[in-house]
Amino acid sequence: xxxxxxxxxxxxxxxxxxxxxxxxxxxxxxxxxxxxxxxxAGGGGGRTRIIQGRHIEKGGVNFSAVHGPMPxxxxxxxxVEPGDFLATGVSIVLHPVSPQVPIIHMNVRYFEMSNGxxxxxxxxxxxxxxxxxxxxxxxxxxxxxxxxxxxxxxxPEFKKWADxxxxxxxxxxxxxxxxIFFDRLSGEGGFTKDTRFAFVREVGELxxxxxxxxxxxxxxxxxxxxxxxxxxxRRGRYVEFNLVWDKGTKFGLDTGGRTESIxxxxxxxxxxxxxxxxxxxxxxAETQSLLKKGIDWLxxx
Amino acid sequence: xxxxxxxxxxxxxxxxxxxxxxxxxxxxxxxxxxxxxxxxAGGGGGRTRIIQGRHIEKGGVNFSAVHGPMPxxxxxxxxVEPGDFLATGVSIVLHPVSPQVPIIHMNVRYFEMSNGxxxxxxxxxxxxxxxxxxxxxxxxxxxxxxxxxxxxxxxPEFKKWADxxxxxxxxxxxxxxxxIFFDRLSGEGGFTKDTRFAFVREVGELxxxxxxxxxxxxxxxxxxxxxxxxxxxRRGRYVEFNLVWDKGTKFGLDTGGRTESIxxxxxxxxxxxxxxxxxxxxxxAETQSLLKKGIDWLxxx
Numbered sequence: 001x002x003x004x005x006x007x008x009x010x011x012x013x014x015x016x017x018x019x020x021x022x023x024x025x026x027x028x029x030x031x032x033x034x035x036x037x038x039x040x041a042g043g044g045g046g047r048t049r050i051i052q053g054r055h056i057e058k059g060g061v062n063f064s065a066v067h068g069p070m071p072x073x074x075x076x077x078x079x080v081e082p083g084d085f086l087a088t089g090v091s092i093v094l095h096p097v098s099p100q101v102p103i104i105h106m107n108v109r110y111f112e113m114s115n116g117x118x119x120x121x122x123x124x125x126x127x128x129x130x131x132x133x134x135x136x137x138x139x140x141x142x143x144x145x146x147x148x149x150x151x152x153x154x155x156p157e158f159k160k161w162a163d164x165x166x167x168x169x170x171x172x173x174x175x176x177x178x179x180i181f182f183d184r185l186s187g188e189g190g191f192t193k194d195t196r197f198a199f200v201r202e203v204g205e206l207x208x209x210x211x212x213x214x215x216x217x218x219x220x221x222x223x224x225x226x227x228x229x230x231x232x233x234r235r236g237r238y239v240e241f242n243l244v245w246d247k248g249t250k251f252g253l254d255t256g257g258r259t260e261s262i263x264x265x266x267x268x269x270x271x272x273x274x275x276x277x278x279x280x281x282x283x284x285a286e287t288q289s290l291l292k293k294g295i296d297w298l299x300x301x
Numbered sequence: 302x303x304x305x306x307x308x309x310x311x312x313x314x315x316x317x318x319x320x321x322x323x324x325x326x327x328x329x330x331x332x333x334x335x336x337x338x339x340x341x342a343g344g345g346g347g348r349t350r351i352i353q354g355r356h357i358e359k360g361g362v363n364f365s366a367v368h369g370p371m372p373x374x375x376x377x378x379x380x381v382e383p384g385d386f387l388a389t390g391v392s393i394v395l396h397p398v399s400p401q402v403p404i405i406h407m408n409v410r411y412f413e414m415s416n417g418x419x420x421x422x423x424x425x426x427x428x429x430x431x432x433x434x435x436x437x438x439x440x441x442x443x444x445x446x447x448x449x450x451x452x453x454x455x456x457p458e459f460k461k462w463a464d465x466x467x468x469x470x471x472x473x474x475x476x477x478x479x480x481i482f483f484d485r486l487s488g489e490g491g492f493t494k495d496t497r498f499a500f501v502r503e504v505g506e507l508x509x510x511x512x513x514x515x516x517x518x519x520x521x522x523x524x525x526x527x528x529x530x531x532x533x534x535r536r537g538r539y540v541e542f543n544l545v546w547d548k549g550t551k552f553g554l555d556t557g558g559r560t561e562s563i564x565x566x567x568x569x570x571x572x573x574x575x576x577x578x579x580x581x582x583x584x585x586a587e588t589q590s591l592l593k594k595g596i597d598w599l600x601x602x
Contacts, residue, residue: 036576050575058575115543170554170563232570240564243544244554253471253545262471264542266573269533270540273353273569274359274562275337 004193009110010065010088012109012197014047015088016108016204017063018022021049023208024094025063025268027215028053033061038258043068043146044086048261055101055219060264063211070113073255084114093265094211096134100221102135102214103238105265107248108200110153117191117209118201121183123158124207125166126214127176128229131287133300134147135214136177142210143180150199158182168241173291175241230284232271239270262296306495310411311366311389313498315343315348316401317409318364318391322350324509325362325395328516329354334362344369345387348560354403356520358552361565362397371414385415385419390423391505392549394566400532403429403436403477405540406566407508408549409501419494419500422484424459425508426467427515428477430528430535432588434492434601436515436564437478441598442513444481451500459483464594469542474592476542531585533572540571 021033031053039045046064053059065088075082089109096103105125112118126139138161147154158180166175180203185196242249242265252262278284322334340346347365354360360586366389376383390410397404411556413419427440441460448455459481467476481504486497487539543566553563579585 058573060575170560236567238545239540243541244551250545258472259575263573264575266537268574269570269572271570272359272564272567274361274565 004197005109006112009197011063012201013088013090013110014063014106014206016201017047017049017061019205020090020092020208021051021061024051024056024173025053025122027212028055030054031059034261038261039058040066040068040258042071044068045258046258046261048264050260050264053097055079055095055097055215057095057182058264058268060092060261061234062091062261062264063089064091064261071255079250080117080261081115085111086113087111093206095235095267096215096219097148098219098221099223099227099234102126103235103267104211104214106204106209108204110197110200118186119183119279120185120196122203123162123165123177123179123181124203124210125162125179127234127238128287129231130283131177131290132218133288133297135217136290136297137300139177139179139210139214142206144298146199146202146206147180147214149202150195154182155180160294166241166291168237168245170244171237171240171289173237175238175291176291177290177295177297178293192225229245229271232269233273233276235267235270239266242266305498306363307387307389307413309413309500313502314366314389314391314409314411314505315364317502318348318350318362321391321393321508321509322352322362323512324358325352325357326354328513329356331355332357332360336565337561339562341367341369341559343367343372347559347562349559349565352566354398356398356516358396358398358564361393361562363392363562363565365392365562367388372556378456378552381414381418381556386412388412389412393508396536396568397520399520399522400430400524400535401519402537403427404407404568405508405515407505409505411498419487420484420485421497422430423501423504424463424466424482425481425504425511426463426477426480426482428535429540429588430532432478432591434591434598436518437591437598438601440478440515441479443507445599446575447500447503447507448481450503451496455483455500460518461595466587467542468594469538471544471545472538472541474538474589475594476592477594478538478598479594496523504591521575533570534574534577536571537573540567543567562566568599 022242025032033049033051033052036048042064047064047291049061051059067086070085092106094104110120140197144155161182165181166178187193249262278288326333334350334352334353337349345367348362352360369385371384371386393407395405409423411421445456463479463482466482467479483510488494550563579589
């Protein structure tokens with residue numbers, strides 16, 4: 001039996017938020033996070049932190065821990081019995097200034113119910129405006145390395161899950177180069193709350209150093225109106241994914257979540273051009289050709 | 302028994318599209334519609350027409366007539382028996398260049414099934430970046446005038462339906478000043494296919510002269526970065542409505558509709574600012590205060 005309490009997990013996620021914010025502020029070199037604390041009518045609340053910096057144009061690093069009687073829509077959506085619940089986690093989206101730097105998303109979360117059921121979920125995925133095969137490979141290597149320490153099935157399973165989840169069905173394209181996505185990691189199959197939590201912690205702690213490295217490699221690359229125009233198109237697709245397909249966003253908006261915290265994921269500026277077509281043999285065409293499920297990024301570069 | 306055939310209705314909608322495009326081109330004075338014809342694998346197709354003009358920054362005027370065996374998702378969504386269907390209509394969204402000119406949407410449509418069931422649907426709603434009470438009043442007067450010719454219950458019922466439909470629940474705000482929205486207008490309650498169609502035709506024919514008048518009144522008003530910034534915010538809300546709440550958009554994207562025709566409704570450029578707040582006593586605050594259900598625009602100005 002684990003001695004790990006829900007308060008331990010909540011305290012950890014708060015520390016993780018603090019730690020990630022410090023690393024991102026240091027890497028940006030100019031922007032500072034602005035915090036809004038909010039409370040949920042039904043119980044609990046959160047700390048939404050937003051940065052508008054020199055390299056990160058709009059970034060959100062949110063912590064929340066909400067609890068109370070489960071709303072009926074949640075019991076229905078999860079297929080569980082009524083009771084009390086706790087949902088806590090850290091959720092991040094960063095939109096960089098430069099189209100050369102990728103957009104990134106990370107989430108780690110824990111859910112438990114008064115009947116004793118619990119699980120972890122989360123993931124990291126990368127959305128480069130311009131896909132750099134070396135960066136995509138490095139990104140996946142780092143994810144695989146963390147996964148492999150915990151279970152050999154984690155990386156292949158969670159990589160496929162990300163391909164399937166971060167997918168714009170109406171465009172037949174992935175959101176970016178994927179990453180890992182996982183949900184309902186419980187005590188089944190020989191795992192414990194401690195071993196699951198150890199994995200989730202490593203995912204959370206990988207995020208900041210990994211993104212800072214990718215950002216630093218790209219932040220000084222030149223770009224102009226062409227690249228910014230493409231960035232607006234790619235950001236438009238990001239909006240489409242989040243508003244049309246992302247289950248968390250839809251669920252949050254539909255069940256009275258804090259709108260501004262949920263929609264911090266939307267870019268500062270996005271564009272839509274009817275029938276936008278990329279030029280043949282261009283960097284944009286190269287990126288478009290790689291927005292597919294099932295690419296083995298570890299072997300591509 | 303009406304002699305009105307489905308081919309009559311399809312032919313009418315095509316003519317309506319032609320007529321509206323001519324009027325909008327004349328009013329824009331520069332832009333011309335570019336047409337894409339497309340076919341649907343299951344049967345039928347459409348003519349998507351897009352304009353990028355001097356006053357209309359991005360506008361779509363789409364005709365479609367699709368038919369064939371009803372996909373299971375459609376029978377489920379509508380709660381009807383399997384069979385063949387026809388869905389035809391004209392659908393329009395116009396995003397003006399100037400933040401002083403309102404965004405507008407219009408749709409008229411007809412649906413029938415092989416079992417003989419049929420209905421009309423549609424609506425017009427106006428989304429000013431800056432609400433002008435006189436224009437809102439005139440817009441509603443015109444809608445009421447068309448409605449009243451056909452049934453005294455139409456305007457009050459369809460005006461309320463628009464308030465309820467064009468509503469961003471997660472923002473607790475309406476998309477704009479509303480208009481009229483109606484669906485499933487069938488032969489029940491003393492109506493016939495002819496009388497319903499006569500109403501729908503008048504709605505379709507009201508659209509172009511009404512919008513052209515509103516546009517002409519506003520197109521030469523000055524504006525600067527402040528108004529354009531607010532326009533991007535309002536356009537962001539338009540995106541949120543269309544991608545999160547609009548049933549037609551979601552249904553189309555989910556059932557393999559033509560993505561570029563469906564998403565022609567999205568603005569050329571939109572923005573999201575965390576916790577954007579309007580300045581007290583500003584024109585933006587005036588607009589924000591009027592984004593509410595239940596306003597009687599006929600008596601407000």
